[in-house]
Amino acid sequence: MPIDKFVTLESSCVPLPIENVDTDQIIPARFLKATTRDGFGDNLFCDWRYDKNGNPKADFVLNKPIYSGEILVAGKNFGSGSSREHAAWAIGGYGFKVVVSSFFADIFKNNALNNGILPVQISDAFLAQIFEAVDADAKTIIKIDLENQTISVPSRSISEKFDINPYKKKCLINGYDDIDYLISIADEIEAWEAKA
Amino acid sequence: MAGKTLFDKIWEKHVVNNVEGGPSVLYIDRHLIHEVTSPQAFAGLKARGIKVRRPDKTIATPDHNIPTMDQHLPIHDELSRFQVNKLKENCEENGVQMYGLTHPYNGIVHVVGPELGLTQPGMTIVCGDSHTSTHGAFGSIAFGIGTSEVEMVLATQCLMQSRPKTMRINVEGKLQKGVTSKDIVLYVISQISTGGATGYFVEFAGSAIRSLSMEARMTICNMSIEMGARGGMIAPDEITYEYVKGREFAPKGADWDKKLAEWKQLPSDADAKFDKELTFKAEDIEPMITYGTNPGMGIGITGSIPKLSDIDKASQNTFKKSLDYMGYNDGDAMIGKKVDYVFVGSCTNGRIEDLRAFAAFVKGKKKADNVVAWIVPGSKQVEKQAIEEGLKEALEAAGFELRQPGCSACLAMNDDKIPEGLYAVSTSNRNFEGRQGPGARTMLASPLTAAAAAITGVITDPRSFLS
Numbered sequence: 056m057p058i059d060k061f062v063t064l065e066s067s068c069v070p071l072p073i074e075n076v077d078t079d080q081i082i083p084a085r086f087l088k089a090t091t092r093d094g095f096g097d098n099l100f101c102d103w104r105y106d107k108n109g110n111p112k113a114d115f116v117l118n119k120p121i122y123s124g125e126i127l128v129a130g131k132n133f134g135s136g137s138s139r140e141h142a143a144w145a146i147g148g149y150g151f152k153v154v155v156s157s158f159f160a161d162i163f164k165n166n167a168l169n170n171g172i173l174p175v176q177i178s179d180a181f182l183a184q185i186f187e188a189v190d191a192d193a194k195t196i197i198k199i200d201l202e203n204q205t206i207s208v209p210s211r212s213i214s215e216k217f218d219i220n221p222y223k224k225k226c227l228i229n230g231y232d233d234i235d236y237l238i239s240i241a242d243e244i245e246a247w248e249a250k251a
Numbered sequence: 252m253a254g255k256t257l258f259d260k261i262w263e264k265h266v267v268n269n270v271e272g273g274p275s276v277l278y279i280d281r282h283l284i285h286e287v288t289s290p291q292a293f294a295g296l297k298a299r300g301i302k303v304r305r306p307d308k309t310i311a312t313p314d315h316n317i318p319t320m321d322q323h324l325p326i327h328d329e330l331s332r333f334q335v336n337k338l339k340e341n342c343e344e345n346g347v348q349m350y351g352l353t354h355p356y357n358g359i360v361h362v363v364g365p366e367l368g369l370t371q372p373g374m375t376i377v378c379g380d381s382h383t384s385t386h387g388a389f390g391s392i393a394f395g396i397g398t399s400e401v402e403m404v405l406a407t408q409c410l411m412q413s414r415p416k417t418m419r420i421n422v423e424g425k426l427q428k429g430v431t432s433k434d435i436v437l438y439v440i441s442q443i444s445t446g447g448a449t450g451y452f453v454e455f456a457g458s459a460i461r462s463l464s465m466e467a468r469m470t471i472c473n474m475s476i477e478m479g480a481r482g483g484m485i486a487p488d489e490i491t492y493e494y495v496k497g498r499e500f501a502p503k504g505a506d507w508d509k510k511l512a513e514w515k516q517l518p519s520d521a522d523a524k525f526d527k528e529l530t531f532k533a534e535d536i537e538p539m540i541t542y543g544t545n546p547g548m549g550i551g552i553t554g555s556i557p558k559l560s561d562i563d564k565a566s567q568n569t570f571k572k573s574l575d576y577m578g579y580n581d582g583d584a585m586i587g588k589k590v591d592y593v594f595v596g597s598c599t600n601g602r603i604e605d606l607r608a609f610a611a612f613v614k615g616k617k618k619a620d621n622v623v624a625w626i627v628p629g630s631k632q633v634e635k636q637a638i639e640e641g642l643k644e645a646l647e648a649a650g651f652e653l654r655q656p657g658c659s660a661c662l663a664m665n666d667d668k669i670p671e672g673l674y675a676v677s678t679s680n681r682n683f684e685g686r687q688g689p690g691a692r693t694m695l696a697s698p699l700t701a702a703a704a705a706i707t708g709v710i711t712d713p714r715s716f717l718s
Binding site: 057072073074075077079081083084085088089090102107125130131132135136137138139140141143146158159160161162165166169170181220221222223225232233234236237238241243244247248251 | 267268271272273274276278287288290291293295299301314315328330331333334337379380383395396397398399400402403406408409411413414415445446449450476477479481494533545547565566569572662663664671679683684685686689690714
């Protein structure tokens, strides 16, 4: 199944200045009973977002109307813990296309990329500058340019380069997915098996 | 030319090809699946009109989402029942062997693989579960994957992976009495943090590691993901071969001899270079306990929670949020803190040696009245052995009940949830907010420390009971 193409994105963001956000916070285990990929966005950050009666907690960022956008900006070591891809589905399902942090857990990063969500890893200093800009103006626009691998905040005239594996970059820009590629080399896999 | 690491040797043997500027296509020897992270992958295969390419290399067992009582009855929770039935259906359609509920081989996927001899040195092993790193204890490359990756392996028996960096963590010396492999790994994580090994595959080495049993080694590799590592591994040796030999799916006869010769070539060469190397002293390690909401927030049991002023300024808010959740103050001592629940089980510490250690500790004593204890074996085989060895009886005499196998309260997908605000000492692997149930407060520890808490009803140094 091809993923959505990603080239550039210009959007305001939702700031989450908490470190070590684990996948149990992104989507608690009790929501993993589903057998499809749909509907996880409704329960994104469920226990931070809602009280036990299901009412939105006013102090959580997703419930603050001044913040919106397709970019989630989070503290360092985002996505640690469980390998559940449901975390990426919840983030994508909610409407985020990019997650910005100064450090990502490995499995989360792969899961995000496999779902067309771009993890943008930046320096701690640049992350602090973004949080500061958004704190001063909740509508601060952030620009992501995948081709040039840059993230910038035009209103502050600041920008930084980010790394991405060249193959994964090509996949995102063209909307390719790994499974299609692997299926396309079936003969090669068979030949490898025969001699192993 | 520098020598090769254990990791290099296995990785290089499994590369089908290298994508230009990108990841390697890695061949997978063993694919373990369970009910929670596979249904969407099977649905993906169906949508493409293809079947599992190598059902003979795929093994399924439901574990995450199953009750630990009355397993002979239909699962009460409708969504759980649907998901477990879906696994059965998907396995039947694709000719995949599944060890369902009540099957003598059912259990937590990372307990089942090793005990059946499905896990062997030199293999590549994956599963849609981050604790797949457990199998690295046999000297294999084993790591957790997401559901899209589960679909890739089901479809092609291959995975696209960027080669991680390598790290060696040496633990040298002799462990103190009452200190277990769980304490080693909690100690290492407390020293390097939950992101300390992100981007690396970690080989654990050194005299303290070499002295451990296979089950104890599994506990260490199991939690390598909690330091961020892609996986953990330990070079195979006589202890490994002895454990594997004779198990159901272990090589037999001439095949065993051939494999054994191959396995003996696996350990890292003396001149192998690692991207990073760390060394810790076994003597420095106390029984460990966590006080916060990630596995890196651990201290020696006689220690105190760090002072807020000693935490990095940038991390102070996160630290405060964590202590608020736990209901603790910075600077508090852990000894004497209230305990409401004790959970013994999980892929980290749900094996027979763990149950033996716990049962031996509580034998002749009584469970504290204020404590609810769940003792959950890692598999049907562990359960059977616990009964045969008289552990069940010893536990019952001390006021404990042995439940049926499953992941249980480790992630609380089933009914085994710690109630909001209550404190649990758990032998599992994660103390994240809400991990053991919404609002549950978890302290990670070894089976011995869990036993001491279960008997006294408060956090207690297990060494005070050991002569």
